[in-house]
Each structure stands twice: as C-alpha cells, then as structure tokens.
Amino acid sequence: MQNGISIQKHDGVHVPILAEPIDEVMLGERALSFTRRSIKKQSKLAAIYKCIEMIDLTTLEGADTIGKVRQLCSKARFPVTAEFSEELSHYKNFKAVPTVAAVCVYPAMVATAKEALAGTKIRVASVATAFPAGQILLETRLRDVRDAVSAGADEIDMVINRGAFLTGDYQTVYDEIVQVKEVCGDTHLKVILETGELATCDNVRLASEIAMQAGADFIKTSTGKVSPAATMPVTLIMLQAILDFYERTGKIIGMKPAGGIRNAKQAIHYLCMVNEVMGPRWLTPELFRFGASSLLNDLLKQVYKQITGRYAYEKSFSLD
Amino acid sequence: MAGLNSTKLHVAKTIKLYISGAFPRTESGRSFPVYLFNSKKIYAHLCRASRKDLRNAVAAAKSAQAGWCGRSAYNRSQILYRMAEMMEGKRNEFIEIFVQTLGYSSAEANDVVEQAIDALVYYAGFADKFQQLIGAVNPVSGPHHNFTTPEAVGVVALICAEKFDFSRFVGQIAAITCSGNSTVVLLAQDGAAVLAPLAEVFATSDLPGGVINLLSGFAEELAPHLAGHMEIDSICLARNDENMRAAVKEDAVFNLKRIVDNPANELSLAQILQFVEYKTVWHPIGF
Amino acid sequence: MAKVKNSAESVNGDRFKFEYAPAPEAIDMVKIKKENKLFINGKWVSGKSEKFFETINPANGEKLAELTEADAQDVDRAVKAARKAFNGEWSKISGKERGRYLFRIARIIQERSRELAVLETMDNGKPIKESRDFDVPQLAANFFYFAGWADKLEYLFNGKSVQPLGIAGQIIPWNFPLLMAAWKLAPALAAGNCVVLKPAETTSLTALLLTEIIEESGLPAGVVNVITGAGKTGAALVNHPDVDKIAFTGSTEVGKTIARSTVKSKKILTLELGGKSAHIVYEDAAIEQAVEAVVGGIYFNQGHVCCAGSRLLVEESIAPVFVHKLKHRMASLRVGDPLDKNTDIGAINSRSELDKIKKLVAAARNEGYEYFETAATALPEKGYFINPCFFNNVASSANICRREVFGPVLAIQTFRTPAEAIKKANDTAYGLAAGIWSEKGSKIHKTAAGLKAGVIWANTYNKFDPASPFGGYNESGWGREGGRHGLLSYVEVK
Missing domain, CATH: 3.40.309.10 (Aldehyde Dehydrogenase; Chain A, domain 2)
Incomplete structure (x- = not known):
C-alpha cells in the first residue's frame, strides 16, 4: 500500500503521485549527522573547488541594475584575480580556481548577463513565473518564462503555485509546471517548491514528486525570499525523493538548495550529504547547485587558507 | 465436605479447588483433613492439589491475563468492588469457618472479614489511580514525548504465609489483580477451608475465569513447582521458612521471576507497585 | 510497489570521488598511567596481592596500561571503607550537600569532556563521534539530573519517606563504560548510599578517570570506592556480606549467576541484562x-x-x-x-x-x-x-x-x-x-x-535520557535505571 494522489496527464492518463510520509525528528538527526563529518586537508580543498563549480551566483534584488549584474557576471568569470592565482600557484597543491556554474538573475537582466558571459561556459539562469510569490495569472507567468527564454536564458527557475498546493489542488500545481516546461522547451527547468511556505515535511516530499512527474529537470528548495530557506533536512527530503524517483523511473533529476548557505563549512556539509545519500553520481554541477551569493567569497577564503595555511581576510576578494 | 460434624444432618459443601473459573477436584484424588478447632473432629477433607493441578492453574492464569489486563481499569475496579459486595453477602459463611476451624471468636471473625472487605474496596478504588501516581511524563532533552506507565507483570504466584491471615492474603490478591495481573494462590493449610466461600465470591463477581486461581495443598510440595514454572512472571512469597525462600528464589532465577519477598501487611500503593513493570514509550514531536 | 534499481551504477568514469581524508582526534591530552591502583577510602592504593592485568586498545591490539586485580581482601577493604563513610560522614551531610557534590562532578566532567571522550574511544573502541556526542554528554547529564534529586527525596514516593539502602556494589559493563558508571553512581549517591564500583575488566580506564574527577570534587573518603578486576573480583563484591544492594549491568548469564548467589541474603538486586529487541x-x-x-x-x-x-x-x-x-x-x-x-x-x-x-x-x-x-x-x-x-x-x-x-x-x-x-x-x-x-x-x-x-x-530508536526510566521485562532484568523510577531502586520506602 502506498499513500498518494493521482494526477491526470494531458492525454487523460492518471499518474499516481507517491506521498511518502516523513518523520521530521529522525530526518533532522540524519541531516545533522552530515554536519559532524570532518573534512580535512586535500579532501577539503577538493570539496571547496567542487562547491565553487556548483554555485548559481545570484542577485535577485529590486535594486538590481545593469551595472550590478555586469559586476556579478565578472565575478562569475573571474572569482579571483590573476594576481591572486599567481601568488597561489607557488604552493604545491595549487589548482586553478574554477568558475561558477551559472549566474541567476531576473528576466529583465537575462540579456545583460548573457552578453557579459558571452564566450564562457557559465550559464544564465533566470527566475520566472512572477518570482517569488507567483501570485499572478498563469498567462502572465507563462509570458514571463517565454520572455526569459527568448532573452537567452539557459535555465529557468520557476516557482510552484503554493496557494493551489495548500488547498490540495495538486492538479493545478502539476498542470502549471507542465505548461512552463512546454514553454521552456530545451531550456533547463528548475522548479522552486518554496519549502518554507509548504511548512511540513510531508508537503515537501509530495511537492517534490509532483514537480518531478511534471517534468522538472531540477527541484529547488527556495526563492531565498522566504524564511526558512534551504535547510539540510529539507534538502535531504528532496534528495531522497530524487533518488526514489530515479529508481522507479530511471530519470535523473538535479537538486538545488538555495538561500541561507553562506559559508564553506555549510556547503561542505551539503556535499557530504549528497555524497552519502545519492552517491558520487550527483556530485556534479549538472545535478547539484547551490543558489547563493555570499558563499563564493567564503569558499575562496578557504581556498586561500588551504593552499597557503594562512587565514584570508575580507579584502582578499572583491565583494561581488 | 464442610461441616461434617455439625449437629444436624445438613447437606455439607464439598470444598474443591478453584481453577479457570471452575471448581475441579484435585486430579490426584488426594486430600488432607481440616479439623474443628482444637479437636480431632474432621471439619472437611480439602483437596491436596498436585503439581498437575498447579500446572492447570498456571495455564488458566496465563490465558486469562491478557484479557484481564486489557479490561479498562474502571472495569477491574468495578469487579473488585463486586467482590467486596459478594463477600459481604457471605459474611456469615466466612465467620462460621473462622470460628469453627480456627477458633476465632465471632467478633474476631467478623473483624477479619471486615478487614478483607476493606482491602477489596481499597484496591478496587486504586485500580484506576495508581497509574497516575507512579506514571510519569518524563522531561527528556530533545523533541520527544516520553512517558512511563505501570503495567501488570503477568502471572503472579502467591504463596501465602504459614499462619493463616485472611485479610492479609485477600489484600494481596486484590493488590496483585487490580493492576491486571492474574494469580495462582496457594493457601495456608490451616485456614484453607475458606477456599470454598472465597472461590464463590470470585466466581460470582464477573471476574473472568482464570484471573484468580485458588489451590489448597502443601507448600513444601508445590512451591518448587511454582518457583520453576517458566510461565510465572513473579512470585509473592509470604512465608518465613528460610530454606523454602532460598529454594524458591534459586529456582525463580531460571526465567528471572520477580520475587516479592515477605510483603508488608498493609494496604498501600507500594503493594500494587511490587507487581508492575514500567513501560517507557518515546515518540518524536514534529511536523 | 516500487521497482528497485541499483542507484550506485556508474555512467562515466570521469567522476568526482569525494574521499574523506583521515581526521583523527588528537590523543595528546590523555595521560594514561602505566600502572593503575585501586581507589579505596579516598586513596589510591595497591592491591593486596599486587597482581595486575592488561587493558588494550581494541583498535590496534596494543596494550594501554596495567590494572590492579582486586582480590577478596581488597573488596573487603573497599566495602569496609564504604560502610564507615555510610555510618559516618556521609549520613550526616544534608541532601543539599550531596547534591552539591554531584553538581560539581557534572561540571568537571563537562570541563574535561575531551579527555574523557578520547580515552573512552581508546579503551573501548567506540567511534569518537559517539563518545564525544553521546557518551560523555550523557555522563554529565546523568550527574546533573540526579544531583537535583538529592535534596528532594521526600517527593520521591507518594506519601512515604525514603531512606538509602546502605552499601551498593555496582558492576558495570564494557559497552558504555562511562555512561553505565553514571547510571549507577549518580542515583546511588543522590539517594545517600555509599558505593563500591567495579568497572569491566576490558574498559576500566575511563572509570578510573571518572574516579579522579570524583576525587577532585572533594567527595568524602569512602563514599565512592573503585576496584578493578574481572569476574572473580565481581563475585567477591556480590558475595560480600555487608553489601546491601547489587546493581549489575551485563549479560543475562552473569545476571542469573549473581541472582543465584544472593538467594540466601537480603541483598536487593537490580539487573540490566541482555535483549533481542x-x-x-x-x-x-x-x-x-x-x-x-x-x-x-x-x-x-x-x-x-x-x-x-x-x-x-x-x-x-x-x-x-x-x-x-x-x-x-x-x-x-x-x-x-x-x-x-x-x-x-x-x-x-x-x-x-x-x-x-x-x-x-x-x-x-x-x-x-x-x-x-x-x-x-x-x-x-x-x-x-x-x-x-x-x-x-x-x-x-x-x-x-x-x-x-x-x-x-x-x-x-x-x-x-x-x-x-x-x-x-x-x-x-x-x-x-x-x-x-x-x-x-x-x-x-x-x-x-x-x-x-x-x-x-x-518512530525513533536508541534514545536515552537521564529522566527516562530504562530496564526490561522478563529475562532482561529486574528494576529500572533512570528517572524517578530508577532512583527508587536505590531507596527503601518507609
């Protein structure tokens, strides 16, 4: 027996959506166990580099300007200065600092970011669907997605309809994701559950299932505009949902915790979690991302520390 | 048969064992005499229970225990109170036995019955309260609800004191059973004629058969079989015989029976708690 | 039902392998004496027979130290010291003061937590993350919990007063050496008993370190006596005529032996034995x-x-x-x-x-x-x-x-x-x-x-707390440890 709901697809076929119950306390204990991992020396440096590669460097402010976005793109391309790299290159375990996975901006800034990142492999992700609340008519949200895609976004980060979800209208949640996916075409779709508003573990798990069934390429915890944003337990629920979905369907879905991951230590804990829950297969930017802004600089500080043995200070790196 | 030596040729009552709610004779066909007090005149031939009777009694107690324990505490309370009512109704029968076989004065005998009724009423009233007095919600550190409740230990064997003490052993039976235990009682030899009216009290109190089983016989013969019986969870040993105590305790170790050694002669919470186990349940608190 | 596939299968060879480099806890703050004595009547003393046995680190099979094998005479000395303290100084001090000692011990445990955790791991073989995050914090928590009971014993049992039992002989197992010592010592002392404690022969070192902490706390001499040794030492303690209470944690087999050997005595037993849960x-x-x-x-x-x-x-x-x-x-x-x-x-x-x-x-x-x-x-x-x-x-x-x-x-x-x-x-x-x-x-x-x-x-498992009673039905033992119910195992209800 499995608890669950049924969703009707376009073609009239009903798909069952599993509703696995989650025990919050034991979930929390498992999540906490990853924070007890002690990652040292060469493991730490390798993990830090991997984390940098996994960052969706993000700016999502009302105050965003073309100047600000260009600045961010520049940081994405050159996290550290050439001079810095040169200084570090004299140490024996030096390795060139990688670039981040993507830059994440509002739709209006996609063209700017695209231009600033031209010629790099850094992708441009755009939040869409009336981010962060999504409380706008569907047509308008789809238009939002269409605009971002046509402006050149490589990835779309949409929000689910939490209002519909919380009233039990899972069909609407599903249908909307399907429609967004259609508009996206080949553009990668990350589906933001906004777990802070879903409130319960069971809801997070169910929403993950709906999003994956509806065609999400990634599922993502949060907009960063609601507290709590990403947490280890919530990410663990979603990772386990991804693993189960893979084992049932063979489809591989990515995971993006976003918001609240500010330092290298936290990021490494997440990396341990992915490693131990999912196995090394998911330890790639294709399948795991951090939605973050201040995380990058802390990772860079740790690079400096690991390579030189000295603690870095704020001024070692540009703010953004 | 009881009252063989009364002046009129009335119909005397055959005193049998009380097992599983029925009144069987001992399968062994053996008996032992109880005399009119201070005389050689036979009052009755009582069943001298064998180890097979004991085995049957334990089997009855075992099969009745879960059901009895599963009754609501309120229901057990009602049934114990009903026992007090039935004993009240048989007051004269008890008095007559005590006067005739133990030489009590009528007033003494009446007091003893009164005390036994008190004990039944006392524990009837305790059946649904001791849990609140000894149970606990434990303030553990962390997001868990944690509570401890007392639970019947299971099948309790009661080996009564050498010297017959009616109110004491009725009190012990009540203390044992009010929490949901079943019991096999080995009565003291000298007052064992009381088995007949006492069994009738139990049999007419809506008490499920097997919850209380009464045996008359010789403790020296039966105690080792009780002590070694693996279905018995606890032994209440009210006898003072040091050798028997050591032997019973030693055999009890085979399944680590709880030993309640010479319990105090009092009506109290402590008496009930000697026959309970504490179960602690944890459950997380979360969304 | 879900179709099961092996998620560990590989797609490509060029995958990031996240190896965890060795992250050993430093052991430099642990000082292990080569030869360890007995703690009797507030003093570290040699065993009468001057026999020693080895304790090893199970993670490498190397010898950590030698421990004194206490014989019957040593056990007798320890019980006598406990009796003297029980009849003397310990019975005169108030519950409040008893509590103060236990609070002190709890605090010193917290202050020396790293040392305790590292030594526990070296002597027992359990992972440092468990000794650090479970055993030692629980050790301190037990002393804190029972410390608070010491001056509140009049609330322990409804309507009755309680008294200590006297001398408790406590025999503890090797699986949670420190924590089991706490489960035994803290309630016994809170209730006003005196103790002779015997740690398991393979894991005595942390019990001795805990004894040092108890010594540091200034607890009166003879209140806690610690003797090391194996089964023979334990048997001598169990069979000592002046012991009032035996608390044993260990196998059902040994528990039964202890129960048998005390049938002729008035000793009160609590047994925490095996399980197949x-x-x-x-x-x-x-x-x-x-x-x-x-x-x-x-x-x-x-x-x-x-x-x-x-x-x-x-x-x-x-x-x-x-x-x-x-x-x-x-x-x-x-x-x-x-x-x-x-x-x-x-x-x-x-x-x-x-x-x-x-x-x-x-x-x-x-x-x-x-x-x-x-x-x-x-x-x-x-x-x-x-x-x-x-x-x-x-x-x-x-x-x-x-x-x-x-x-x-x-x-x-x-x-x-x-x-x-x-x-x-x-x-x-x-x-x-x-x-x-x-x-x-x-x-x-x-x-x-x-x-x-x-x-x-x-919906959980293996949760423990000083406030939560622990103990089994049937052949898992007699009595409870922990919480109010555990404390009842160390008093006589009057």
Whole structure:
C-alpha cells in the first residue's frame, strides 16, 4: 500500500503521485549527522573547488541594475584575480580556481548577463513565473518564462503555485509546471517548491514528486525570499525523493538548495550529504547547485587558507 | 465436605479447588483433613492439589491475563468492588469457618472479614489511580514525548504465609489483580477451608475465569513447582521458612521471576507497585 | 510497489570521488598511567596481592596500561571503607550537600569532556563521534539530573519517606563504560548510599578517570570506592556480606549467576541484562527514517548495546523496498579507526567478543540464511573489526533470531498483520526494548501496549535520557535505571 494522489496527464492518463510520509525528528538527526563529518586537508580543498563549480551566483534584488549584474557576471568569470592565482600557484597543491556554474538573475537582466558571459561556459539562469510569490495569472507567468527564454536564458527557475498546493489542488500545481516546461522547451527547468511556505515535511516530499512527474529537470528548495530557506533536512527530503524517483523511473533529476548557505563549512556539509545519500553520481554541477551569493567569497577564503595555511581576510576578494 | 460434624444432618459443601473459573477436584484424588478447632473432629477433607493441578492453574492464569489486563481499569475496579459486595453477602459463611476451624471468636471473625472487605474496596478504588501516581511524563532533552506507565507483570504466584491471615492474603490478591495481573494462590493449610466461600465470591463477581486461581495443598510440595514454572512472571512469597525462600528464589532465577519477598501487611500503593513493570514509550514531536 | 534499481551504477568514469581524508582526534591530552591502583577510602592504593592485568586498545591490539586485580581482601577493604563513610560522614551531610557534590562532578566532567571522550574511544573502541556526542554528554547529564534529586527525596514516593539502602556494589559493563558508571553512581549517591564500583575488566580506564574527577570534587573518603578486576573480583563484591544492594549491568548469564548467589541474603538486586529487541516497521512508516532508525538501532556502538534492535520485523508488503534501502544506507557506513571523526562503526571491544560474533555469523551463514555485509571503507588490518551485516528472511526458530549477538548483526523477518508483528516481537525470553514505525497514532499505541518490553521507541530508536526510566521485562532484568523510577531502586520506602 502506498499513500498518494493521482494526477491526470494531458492525454487523460492518471499518474499516481507517491506521498511518502516523513518523520521530521529522525530526518533532522540524519541531516545533522552530515554536519559532524570532518573534512580535512586535500579532501577539503577538493570539496571547496567542487562547491565553487556548483554555485548559481545570484542577485535577485529590486535594486538590481545593469551595472550590478555586469559586476556579478565578472565575478562569475573571474572569482579571483590573476594576481591572486599567481601568488597561489607557488604552493604545491595549487589548482586553478574554477568558475561558477551559472549566474541567476531576473528576466529583465537575462540579456545583460548573457552578453557579459558571452564566450564562457557559465550559464544564465533566470527566475520566472512572477518570482517569488507567483501570485499572478498563469498567462502572465507563462509570458514571463517565454520572455526569459527568448532573452537567452539557459535555465529557468520557476516557482510552484503554493496557494493551489495548500488547498490540495495538486492538479493545478502539476498542470502549471507542465505548461512552463512546454514553454521552456530545451531550456533547463528548475522548479522552486518554496519549502518554507509548504511548512511540513510531508508537503515537501509530495511537492517534490509532483514537480518531478511534471517534468522538472531540477527541484529547488527556495526563492531565498522566504524564511526558512534551504535547510539540510529539507534538502535531504528532496534528495531522497530524487533518488526514489530515479529508481522507479530511471530519470535523473538535479537538486538545488538555495538561500541561507553562506559559508564553506555549510556547503561542505551539503556535499557530504549528497555524497552519502545519492552517491558520487550527483556530485556534479549538472545535478547539484547551490543558489547563493555570499558563499563564493567564503569558499575562496578557504581556498586561500588551504593552499597557503594562512587565514584570508575580507579584502582578499572583491565583494561581488 | 464442610461441616461434617455439625449437629444436624445438613447437606455439607464439598470444598474443591478453584481453577479457570471452575471448581475441579484435585486430579490426584488426594486430600488432607481440616479439623474443628482444637479437636480431632474432621471439619472437611480439602483437596491436596498436585503439581498437575498447579500446572492447570498456571495455564488458566496465563490465558486469562491478557484479557484481564486489557479490561479498562474502571472495569477491574468495578469487579473488585463486586467482590467486596459478594463477600459481604457471605459474611456469615466466612465467620462460621473462622470460628469453627480456627477458633476465632465471632467478633474476631467478623473483624477479619471486615478487614478483607476493606482491602477489596481499597484496591478496587486504586485500580484506576495508581497509574497516575507512579506514571510519569518524563522531561527528556530533545523533541520527544516520553512517558512511563505501570503495567501488570503477568502471572503472579502467591504463596501465602504459614499462619493463616485472611485479610492479609485477600489484600494481596486484590493488590496483585487490580493492576491486571492474574494469580495462582496457594493457601495456608490451616485456614484453607475458606477456599470454598472465597472461590464463590470470585466466581460470582464477573471476574473472568482464570484471573484468580485458588489451590489448597502443601507448600513444601508445590512451591518448587511454582518457583520453576517458566510461565510465572513473579512470585509473592509470604512465608518465613528460610530454606523454602532460598529454594524458591534459586529456582525463580531460571526465567528471572520477580520475587516479592515477605510483603508488608498493609494496604498501600507500594503493594500494587511490587507487581508492575514500567513501560517507557518515546515518540518524536514534529511536523 | 516500487521497482528497485541499483542507484550506485556508474555512467562515466570521469567522476568526482569525494574521499574523506583521515581526521583523527588528537590523543595528546590523555595521560594514561602505566600502572593503575585501586581507589579505596579516598586513596589510591595497591592491591593486596599486587597482581595486575592488561587493558588494550581494541583498535590496534596494543596494550594501554596495567590494572590492579582486586582480590577478596581488597573488596573487603573497599566495602569496609564504604560502610564507615555510610555510618559516618556521609549520613550526616544534608541532601543539599550531596547534591552539591554531584553538581560539581557534572561540571568537571563537562570541563574535561575531551579527555574523557578520547580515552573512552581508546579503551573501548567506540567511534569518537559517539563518545564525544553521546557518551560523555550523557555522563554529565546523568550527574546533573540526579544531583537535583538529592535534596528532594521526600517527593520521591507518594506519601512515604525514603531512606538509602546502605552499601551498593555496582558492576558495570564494557559497552558504555562511562555512561553505565553514571547510571549507577549518580542515583546511588543522590539517594545517600555509599558505593563500591567495579568497572569491566576490558574498559576500566575511563572509570578510573571518572574516579579522579570524583576525587577532585572533594567527595568524602569512602563514599565512592573503585576496584578493578574481572569476574572473580565481581563475585567477591556480590558475595560480600555487608553489601546491601547489587546493581549489575551485563549479560543475562552473569545476571542469573549473581541472582543465584544472593538467594540466601537480603541483598536487593537490580539487573540490566541482555535483549533481542524487535524493531517493527509497518508499511505506513516513514520509510527513509525507519531505515535510518534500523541502522542506528543495530549498528550504533558496533551493536554492543543491550537494547539493540537486533531483530527487524518488516511488513511483508514493503520488505523488498525496505531491504534495498537498508543496503543502500549501509553502504555509506564507515568502519575504521575509532579515533577518526568520520568513523561510524569502530572496533569490537575485544578479541573474544569478535570471535564470538564471527562464530555466530558463520553459524547462521551455514544455516543458509541470506547474508549481506557492506561498508564504505575497507576494514583496518590491525585491531578487532567487522563489517555491519544482516541476515534476511530468517526463521523465528533460527539461533540468530533468538540469541543475543551483541555485535553489528541484524536478523530480518517479515510479518503480515499487526497482531503477528506483536506476537513475533514478544517471541523471546527477553523484554528490554522494541521499536515501532508507523505514521498511524492509534496503531502505534496499540502495538506499544501489546509489546512486552520496558522501553518502546516509537518512530525513533536508541534514545536515552537521564529522566527516562530504562530496564526490561522478563529475562532482561529486574528494576529500572533512570528517572524517578530508577532512583527508587536505590531507596527503601518507609
């Protein structure tokens, strides 16, 4: 027996959506166990580099300007200065600092970011669907997605309809994701559950299932505009949902915790979690991302520390 | 048969064992005499229970225990109170036995019955309260609800004191059973004629058969079989015989029976708690 | 039912492998004396017979120190010292002052927590993350909890006053050396008893360090006496005529021997013995967390846990999925150097325990039960290690389903109905603990009511707290430790 709901697809076929119950306390204990991992020396440096590669460097402010976005793109391309790299290159375990996975901006800034990142492999992700609340008519949200895609976004980060979800209208949640996916075409779709508003573990798990069934390429915890944003337990629920979905369907879905991951230590804990829950297969930017802004600089500080043995200070790196 | 030596040729009552709610004779066909007090005149031939009777009694107690324990505490309370009512109704029968076989004065005998009724009423009233007095919600550190409740230990064997003490052993039976235990009682030899009216009290109190089983016989013969019986969870040993105590305790170790050694002669919470186990349940608190 | 695929399969070779570099805890702050004495009447004294025995580090088989083997004369000295203190100074001081000593001890434990944790891991073989995050914090918590009781004994039992029993002989096991010492010492002292404590012969070093802490606290001489030795020393303590109370934690076999040897005495016994606890997982369980609890339930502390969930009873409808998830989870367990902060499963405490476990595993494999073992790491070459393992589809009649292994070995059975689950769970001579996993509240309560076990973990497992009574039904022992009920084991109700 499995608890669950049924969703009707376009073609009239009903798909069952599993509703696995989650025990919050034991979930929390498992999540906490990853924070007890002690990652040292060469493991730490390798993990830090991997984390940098996994960052969706993000700016999502009302105050965003073309100047600000260009600045961010520049940081994405050159996290550290050439001079810095040169200084570090004299140490024996030096390795060139990688670039981040993507830059994440509002739709209006996609063209700017695209231009600033031209010629790099850094992708441009755009939040869409009336981010962060999504409380706008569907047509308008789809238009939002269409605009971002046509402006050149490589990835779309949409929000689910939490209002519909919380009233039990899972069909609407599903249908909307399907429609967004259609508009996206080949553009990668990350589906933001906004777990802070879903409130319960069971809801997070169910929403993950709906999003994956509806065609999400990634599922993502949060907009960063609601507290709590990403947490280890919530990410663990979603990772386990991804693993189960893979084992049932063979489809591989990515995971993006976003918001609240500010330092290298936290990021490494997440990396341990992915490693131990999912196995090394998911330890790639294709399948795991951090939605973050201040995380990058802390990772860079740790690079400096690991390579030189000295603690870095704020001024070692540009703010953004 | 009881009252063989009364002046009129009335119909005397055959005193049998009380097992599983029925009144069987001992399968062994053996008996032992109880005399009119201070005389050689036979009052009755009582069943001298064998180890097979004991085995049957334990089997009855075992099969009745879960059901009895599963009754609501309120229901057990009602049934114990009903026992007090039935004993009240048989007051004269008890008095007559005590006067005739133990030489009590009528007033003494009446007091003893009164005390036994008190004990039944006392524990009837305790059946649904001791849990609140000894149970606990434990303030553990962390997001868990944690509570401890007392639970019947299971099948309790009661080996009564050498010297017959009616109110004491009725009190012990009540203390044992009010929490949901079943019991096999080995009565003291000298007052064992009381088995007949006492069994009738139990049999007419809506008490499920097997919850209380009464045996008359010789403790020296039966105690080792009780002590070694693996279905018995606890032994209440009210006898003072040091050798028997050591032997019973030693055999009890085979399944680590709880030993309640010479319990105090009092009506109290402590008496009930000697026959309970504490179960602690944890459950997380979360969304 | 979900179709099961192996998620570990590889797609391409060029994959980031996240290896965890060794992260050993430093041992420099632990000072181990080469020869260790007995603590009697407030002084460190040599044993009368001047015999010593070795204690080793099970992670590498190397000798850590020598311990004094206390003989009957030493035991007698210790009991006499305890009696003197009990009749003298200790009985004169107030509950408030007794509490003050216990609070002090708790604080010093916290201050010296690293030292205690590292030594515990070296002497016992348990992972440092457990001694650091579980054993030592619980050790301190127990002293704090019972400290507060010392001046409140008039509230312990409704309507009655209580008195200490006198001299408590306490014999503790090797699986949680410090924590078991706390479970014994803290309530005994709070209630006003004096103590002769005997730690297990393979794990005495932390008990001696705890004794140093007790000494530092200024506790009056003779209130706590600590003697080291093996079974003979323990027997001398059990049989000493002036001991009023025996508290033993260990095997059911030894527990029974102790019970037999005291039948002619008035000694009061509490026994915390073995178990073969069932972990029931219903089909409506939170399955991922149930897997987690089953893993923690049996592999915590290398399975050297009396209440280990060593029998998994999983509802037949979810058994294949559950076992698959269990295997997946087990594959991330790291077996190895106990001092490494990333080690999940450390060393088996002794060569003889390892041999015993291996023998039981081999016997069950010979009986043909489906066997599985795994770990994320290779077993170290030196020391006493074994991979976590399970036997699937085991019959109730199998030895591996009835006998306490006391190691990281799980026996898996299935059931069809709640009634069958309860029946199978109770199909054991033991009755220490049980686990239940279901998201249905009423089912949990009915199952809990039907289980003959002293500790029921519903939707959790292996949780301990000083305030929570612990102890078993049937052959798992007599009495409770922990909480108000545990304290009652150390007093006479007047």
